Amino acid sequence: MHEISNGKTDCNSIFDLTIIGAGPAGMTACVYAARKKLKTALISELIGGQMTWTWDIENYMGYQFITGPELSAKFEQQITQFPITRAFEKVSRIERIDKHFRCITDTGNIYDSRAVIIATGKQSRELGVPGEKEFRGKGVSYCAICDAPLYRGVPVAVIGCGNSGIEAAESAAKYSSEVHVVCPVPWHADPILTEKVKQLPSVKEHTGFMVEQINGDQYVENIVIKNNSQDKEVNLDVKGIFIEIGLTPNTGFCKGFVELNNWGEIIINNRNETSIPGVFAAGDATDVPEKQIIIAAGEGAKATLSAYRYLLNSNDI
Ligand SMILES: Cc1cc2nc3c(=O)[nH]c(=O)nc-3n(C[C@H](O)[C@H](O)[C@H](O)COP(=O)(O)OP(=O)(O)OC[C@H]3O[C@@H](n4cnc5c(N)ncnc54)[C@H](O)[C@@H]3O)c2cc1C
Numbered sequence: 001m002h003e004i005s006n007g008k009t010d011c012n013s014i015f016d017l018t019i020i021g022a023g024p025a026g027m028t029a030c031v032y033a034a035r036k037k038l039k040t041a042l043i044s045e046l047i048g049g050q051m052t053w054t055w056d057i058e059n060y061m062g063y064q065f066i067t068g069p070e071l072s073a074k075f076e077q078q079i080t081q082f083p084i085t086r087a088f089e090k091v092s093r094i095e096r097i098d099k100h101f102r103c104i105t106d107t108g109n110i111y112d113s114r115a116v117i118i119a120t121g122k123q124s125r126e127l128g129v130p131g132e133k134e135f136r137g138k139g140v141s142y143c144a145i146c147d148a149p150l151y152r153g154v155p156v157a158v159i160g161c162g163n164s165g166i167e168a169a170e171s172a173a174k175y176s177s178e179v180h181v182v183c184p185v186p187w188h189a190d191p192i193l194t195e196k197v198k199q200l201p202s203v204k205e206h207t208g209f210m211v212e213q214i215n216g217d218q219y220v221e222n223i224v225i226k227n228n229s230q231d232k233e234v235n236l237d238v239k240g241i242f243i244e245i246g247l248t249p250n251t252g253f254c255k256g257f258v259e260l261n262n263w264g265e266i267i268i269n270n271r272n273e274t275s276i277p278g279v280f281a282a283g284d285a286t287d288v289p290e291k292q293i294i295i296a297a298g299e300g301a302k303a304t305l306s307a308y309r310y311l312l313n314s315n316d317i
Pocket residue numbers: 020021022023024025026043044045046047048049050051053054056057058059060089090091092119120121122123164167250253282283284285291292293294296
């Protein structure tokens with residue numbers, strides 16, 4: 001495998017397939033593409049996707065237990081043996097040029113190919129309150145698994161109480177002196193996880209509250225939370241705030257190009273075909289109902305097999 005640095009591709013280097021995104025969907029798509037000997041470009045901002053945000057994975061077949069970073073490394077190891085072109089970039093636009101597709105990255109690099117698979121997954125949803133943008137990386141985090149060790153011995157807040165929120169509270173409780181879980185609705189994580197985290201002495205519940213503001217000087221120093229029905233405002237002195245309020249699909253760059261549903265997910269059929277022939281999609285970025293690693297990986301495999309059939313039928317390979 002070789003990696004592209006800068007330098008625009010030209011017509012001589014048109015790929016059979018461009019895969020956008022290197023989470024489980026994109027990396028599995030890549031293995032299938034390499035085995036079909038397709039000339040493939042894999043463009044991804046980061047490697048591993050959401051797998052790298054979680055610690056305990058107990059439902060990926062073949063492993064009774066594996067950490068997210070370990071599973072991600074194993075996926076990456078598997079693609080490394082194949083001669084694919086890999087670029088660490090963010091695709092900001094995709095367009096049709098005659099019979100092929102053009103992916104343009106935010107650094108201006110161009111990748112032309114006969115077919116495309118979009119496997120760009122999801123990213124964390126933002127709260128949209130004052131202070132959130134200013135203190136991003138200065139106390140505001142969207143990945144408790146990654147950042148919890150930075151807040152050893154100090155109080156933190158976790159916003160959200162679904163599986164991600166309560167999992168974040170569990171991680172934070174290993175390091176922080178107090179973990180304030182702020183959520184407008186009752187906890188709705190899996191019952192076993194909920195019971196376990198409710199028993200942790202450092203975890204404090206603020207159910208019915210929403211975050212109004214994040215304050216600090218250079219770094220986060222406190223947050224203001226409000227219970228609207230009780231007209232009650234509380235100041236929490238915390239050094240870190242983990243925002244875990246769900247995910248949103250990374251599909252902004254293909255809005256208006258392929259058809260999306262009301263949640264911004266790419267609409268696909270059971271062959272992973274999008275509304276544009278030659279453009280396929282897989283994983284969490286699509287409207288496939290369940291979002292799991294094993295499902296994303298399977299969908300990635302399906303997408304490549306469909307892309308391969310499309311290329312054969314259009315006499316492009
Ligand atoms: C906290 C947490 C815990 C989880 N635990 C489990 C679990 O235990 N078991 C399980 O099965 N599932 C779990 N999941 C869900 C699972 O991680 C996802 O379903 C899966 O990762 C989706 O894979 P994907 O390849 O579709 O997308 P992602 O994993 O989101 O990967 C998308 C990739 O695309 C890249 N990308 C995004 N936009 C662009 C762009 N414009 N240009 C280039 N690259 C781009 C990203 O950098 C990323 O590498 C968990 C998720 C979270 C958040």
